[in-house]
Amino acid sequence: xxxxxxxxxxxxxxxxxxxxxxxxxxxxxxxxxxxxxxxxxxxxxxxxxxxxxxxxxxxxxxxxxxxxxxxxxxxxxxxxxxxxxxxxxxxxxxxxxxxxxxxxxxxxxxxxxxxxxxxxxxxxxxxxxxxxxxxxxxxxxxxxxxxxxxxxxxxxxxxxxxxxxxxxxxxxxxxxxxxxxxxxxxxxxxxxxxxxxxxxxxxxxxxxxxxxxxxxxxxxxxxxxxxxxxxxxxxxxxxxxxxxxxxxxxxxxxxxxxxxxxxxxxxxxxxxxxxxxxxxxxxxxxxxxxxxxxxxxxxxxxxxxxxxxxxxxxxxxxxxxxxxxxxxxxxxxxxxxxxxxxxxxxxxxxxxxxxxxxxxxxxxxxxxxxxxxxxxxxxxxxxxxxxxxxxxxxxxxxxxxxxxxxxxxxxxxxxxxxxxxxxxxxxxxxxxxxxxxxxxxxxxxxxxxxxxxxxxxxxxxxxxxxxxxxxxxxxxxxxxxxxxxxxxxxxxxxxxxxxxxxxxxxx
RNA sequence: GCCGCGUUGGUCAAUCGGCUAAGACGCAUCCCUUUCACGGAUGAAUGACGGGUUCGACUCCCGUACGCGGUACCA
Numbered sequence: 074x075x076x077x078x079x080x081x082x083x084x085x086x087x088x089x090x091x092x093x094x095x096x097x098x099x100x101x102x103x104x105x106x107x108x109x110x111x112x113x114x115x116x117x118x119x120x121x122x123x124x125x126x127x128x129x130x131x132x133x134x135x136x137x138x139x140x141x142x143x144x145x146x147x148x149x150x151x152x153x154x155x156x157x158x159x160x161x162x163x164x165x166x167x168x169x170x171x172x173x174x175x176x177x178x179x180x181x182x183x184x185x186x187x188x189x190x191x192x193x194x195x196x197x198x199x200x201x202x203x204x205x206x207x208x209x210x211x212x213x214x215x216x217x218x219x220x221x222x223x224x225x226x227x228x229x230x231x232x233x234x235x236x237x238x239x240x241x242x243x244x245x246x247x248x249x250x251x252x253x254x255x256x257x258x259x260x261x262x263x264x265x266x267x268x269x270x271x272x273x274x275x276x277x278x279x280x281x282x283x284x285x286x287x288x289x290x291x292x293x294x295x296x297x298x299x300x301x302x303x304x305x306x307x308x309x310x311x312x313x314x315x316x317x318x319x320x321x322x323x324x325x326x327x328x329x330x331x332x333x334x335x336x337x338x339x340x341x342x343x344x345x346x347x348x349x350x351x352x353x354x355x356x357x358x359x360x361x362x363x364x365x366x367x368x369x370x371x372x373x374x375x376x377x378x379x380x381x382x383x384x385x386x387x388x389x390x391x392x393x394x395x396x397x398x399x400x401x402x403x404x405x406x407x408x409x410x411x412x413x414x415x416x417x418x419x420x421x422x423x424x425x426x427x428x429x430x431x432x433x434x435x436x437x438x439x440x441x442x443x444x445x446x447x448x449x450x451x452x453x454x455x456x457x458x459x460x461x462x463x464x465x466x467x468x469x470x471x472x473x474x475x476x477x478x479x480x481x482x483x484x485x486x487x488x489x490x491x492x493x494x495x496x497x498x499x500x501x502x503x504x505x506x507x508x509x510x511x512x513x514x515x516x517x518x519x520x521x522x523x524x525x526x527x528x529x530x531x532x533x534x535x536x537x538x539x540x541x542x543x544x545x546x547x548x549x550x551x552x553x554x555x556x557x558x559x560x561x562x563x564x565x566x567x568x569x570x571x572x573x574x575x576x577x578x579x580x
Numbered sequence: 581g582c583c584g585c586g587u588u589g590g591u592c593a594a595u596c597g598g599c600u601a602a603g604a605c606g607c608a609u610c611c612c613u614u615u616c617a618c619g620g621a622u623g624a625a626u627g628a629c630g631g632g633u634u635c636g637a638c639u640c641c642c643g644u645a646c647g648c649g650g651u652a653c654c655a
């Protein structure tokens with residue numbers, strides 16, 4: 074019988090959730106849903122010095138906004154609770170001890186200062202980062218270099234120690250990555266990783282393996298930065314005797330800076346003016362605020378869509394996908410091997426596309442939670458109509474107010490410069506007359522208003538084209554927005570007349 | 581340094597040995613529109629380099645270069 078697919082996302086609550094993280098969740102989620110499997114959220118909070126209060130809830134909020142809710146996790150529970158590494162502390166110890174007794178791991182008593190000293194002493198031009206490996210471990214204080222008596226003496230004295238993995242000599246570790254195919258490492262090139270820290274907390278290496286095993290994870294997706302430590306994990310699965318249940322690995326390509334070198338970071342967003350996190354993140358210590366895609370005015374559909382396409386495509390030229398479509402079309406073997414540069418222009422294009430195809434009602438509902446709209450409380454039907462009229466000129470949700478405020482309140486300022494040169498008494502008279510004659514229009518709809526406007530223009534012997542721009546500026550304040558007559562019809566007869574009157578005084 | 585992974589236009593990318601190398605973003609020009617957009621059309625722009633294998637290589641193999649990642653009692 075085939076095992077049920079179970080995947081997990083395991084963030085460390087040390088700050089905001091950036092695009093790379095969200096894409097990892099997304100691919101996990103797509104894969105799980107496609108196979109009718111479970112998507113688990115596990116929290117890696119074993120590094121207390123870097124743990125940031127509130128970051129865990131923030132991650133959960135982000136997943137909620139994205140619509141990528143886990144089936145099991147710290148806030149909802151599940152059969153393998155707890156889902157927080159810090160709460161599973163006692164579990165890891167047992168496995169670390171097992172490894173020691175089997176000879177696959179050992180106790181190491183070196184203090185941080187001693188490690189630093191070792192690195193300084195053995196550092197050479199050719200080897201700038203000496204590793205705690207099969208050669209150096211003989212020179213350090215640990216249960217391999219020291220006698221049993223010495224070890225038990227230090228233990229009984231309460232000397233702090235860590236448990237390190239004993240990397241085998243001269244072995245080749247080969248595994249198949251779902252994206253990269255066969256990958257191999259020489260055991261000698263990997264150092265003796267710490268598995269259990271002096272404070273009793275496991276490191277990531279021990280924790281992922283133990284948790285993935287206990288939680289029956291079948292497929293493990295993570296960023297490419299983890300590829301070099303994969304051999305450590307594979308050996309752990311083997312030493313712990315769980316090899317047959319080891320998950321299949323997939324190391325996802327990195328998301329790179331739009332310019333320059335390296336991974337996309339929070340700083341790049343600040344530097345180049347675009348969001349990098351899913352939602353606003355306020356660092357509780359520094360108070361520093363990092364803008365999120367949500368607050369920047371991105372639709373979650375667009376956000377997921379653009380992330381999905383950053384490193385994957387289905388081979389067709391389709392670029393717009395709903396989450397549902399992604400679930401059906403996604404295949405892990407079509408995920409790219411190479412990293413992808415993040416392009417904010419393309420990201421905005423995705424959002425624009427999604428705004429154009431999202432129902433007006435749905436957009437209106439989101440807008441109602443924005444400050445401008447909240448304060449004026451427009452009628453639902455009216456807002457929806459306005460959204461329909463301006464949506465194609467909005468790239469992010471935050472553009473809506475700028476593009477539509479004149480529907481709700483008169484323009485605060487006029488773009489005088491655009492009409493100044495051609496403004497004259499004849500035109501002034503025209504608008505005076507126009508204002509009076511619309512009074513008698515029973516049908517205040519765009520065609521009727523337009524007819525009235527053009528007839529009067531002809532009568533006054535002015536080209537309608539010369540009057541259109543001034544009219545627009547009277548109603549809108551600037552050179553933008555939908556058809557003028559539609560605007561007039563939408564704001565209504567009274568408001569139109571009022572705006573003409575006010576503008577006439579100012580022009 | 582060492583180890584690993586990559587490399588098609590400025591960016592995202594298709595191609596699983598037949599290429600006159602798709603498509604999208606961005607850019608440019610034009611049409612539509614007496615605003616701003618939407619839409620439509622056109623254009624400029626790509627296989628890192630060197631060897632092999634093959635009738636034939638962007639595609640497979642090997643080197644080189646370059647890029648990225650890792651090299652923590654961080655994840």
